[in-house]
Amino acid sequence: MISNDTTLKEEFKIFYKEHPTKNFEDLVEKFAIFGGVGWGEIDTSKPSYELIEKLILKDYHYIRNDVSDITGGAPLYHALLSAVAMGDGKTHSSYKRAKLEKEVGDNAVSELVERGIIRVEKPKKEFTSWSNNEKIDNKLYFTTPFLRFWFAFVSPLFKGIRDGDYTEVKKRWQNREAEFSNLxxxxxxxxxxxxxxxxxxxxxxxxxxxxxxxxxxxxxxxxxxxxxxxxxxxxxxxxxxxxxxxxxxxxxxxxxxxxxxxxxxxxxxxxxxxxxxxxxxxxxxxxxxxxxxx
Incomplete structure (x- = not known):
């Protein structure tokens, strides 16, 4: 993984230097999947799912160990990270999706921020008509594109991947590929x-x-x-x-x-x-x- 101190712009620049192309659509789409990790050569002109299967799914066991080292491997953290990866990133909806009470979710967020996996963005309140005691959710963002991909498409479907069956991953990717690069x-x-x-x-x-x-x-x-x-x-x-x-x-x-x-x-x-x-x-x-x- 690239250092946690590296900005998204720097990660993107590194990714471009490693995989130069004049097609920025291909570059953005592949960066959304593979960004923040050194992969060797990636042919960014190839279909995304072909690269996902070759570089990620077939290397699942090795990559899983690396990811677990970063996250600490706690199922609670993985549930929350998958909720953030699959949803809108707002704390309330993420906790609900992960079936976590607010206090448990808040503690998990603090730990994951400390580990450099996610960052918290707070709402701008100066323009809203909200009264001071009304709560606007924070938003949670991954610091590395690849980890967002992993917790959206790999971690929640690990049983099939572990057994060499990629059907669920392919189906989920096909359903969400068009929107995944938006963020x-x-x-x-x-x-x-x-x-x-x-x-x-x-x-x-x-x-x-x-x-x-x-x-x-x-x-x-x-x-x-x-x-x-x-x-x-x-x-x-x-x-x-x-x-x-x-x-x-x-x-x-x-x-x-x-x-x-x-x-x-x-x-x-x-x-x-x-x-x-x-x-x-x-x-x-x-x-x-x-x-x-x-």
Whole structure:
């Protein structure tokens, strides 16, 4: 495993150097599975499941021992990590999925953070209409892409894998493959925005945003005090003007006065949306991710 001190951007850059390609779609999808671990050569142009079976499932026993060394091997921790990997990462839903009481879950999170396996992101409360005694869930994120993959597709299905039967893994992957790269795409978009605003007006914070009224993939503040809101779209369709309208309506609902909107899209944008691009609307695609590996 790469050092816990390594940032996601650094992990992505290392992954690119080990597996160089001009196809950033392939790179992001394979990074979401294999990122954060040294694998030797990976042909990123090959289908993901073919690589999963060859590099992970057939080496299950060896990798399982390494993962258990990192996590401590406690079934409680593995249940929580699988819940985080398969769900939205919010503490309440993760504990519920893992069948853990809050106190037990909180203690497990503290230990897993201490081990460098997950990190906790707290909600931004300054814009919400929540009263001080209302609780907004924290979100839990894996520090290494590979561990998220392992606890989503391998650890919960270990019995079949152990016996050489990969049917369940293949089925789960086929059902979730399209959406699995979404989170990594969003997190890398955060890194890209740090780069893009570095000279113009550096970001002092960037994260996702959630409250009882709205959720945004991108919430950022610049050094000069500007607020940035945005979304990431890892789909095979071009993003239309309606996405900007949706963001503006959600911002109003959440009571956030955004200075700049950002949309990062896998497949680009409609002509109508591109015509609106300017200082107050930034549009980025996978091609821009090349900046992260320079």
């Amino acid at each position: 990594i795409f969003t997190q890398l978009s955060h890194e890209l925005l740090k780069e893009n605003f570095a000279k113009e007006d550096p970001l002092v914070e960037i994260s996702s945003y959630w409250d009882k009224n709205a959720e945004f993939d991108i919430f950022a503040k610049t050094q000069s005090g500007k607020t940035i809101l945005g979304s990431t779209k890892y789909t095979n369709a071009k993003v239309k003007k309606s996405e900007l309208t949706r963001l503006q309506e959600l911002a109003k609902k959440a009571g956030i006065d955004a200075d700049i909107y950002v949309i990062v899209a896998k497949k680009g944008f409609s002509s109508e949306l591109k015509a609106l691009k300017g200082q107050n609307l930034r549009l980025l695609t996978l091609k821009n991710f090349a900046k992260l590996v320079e």
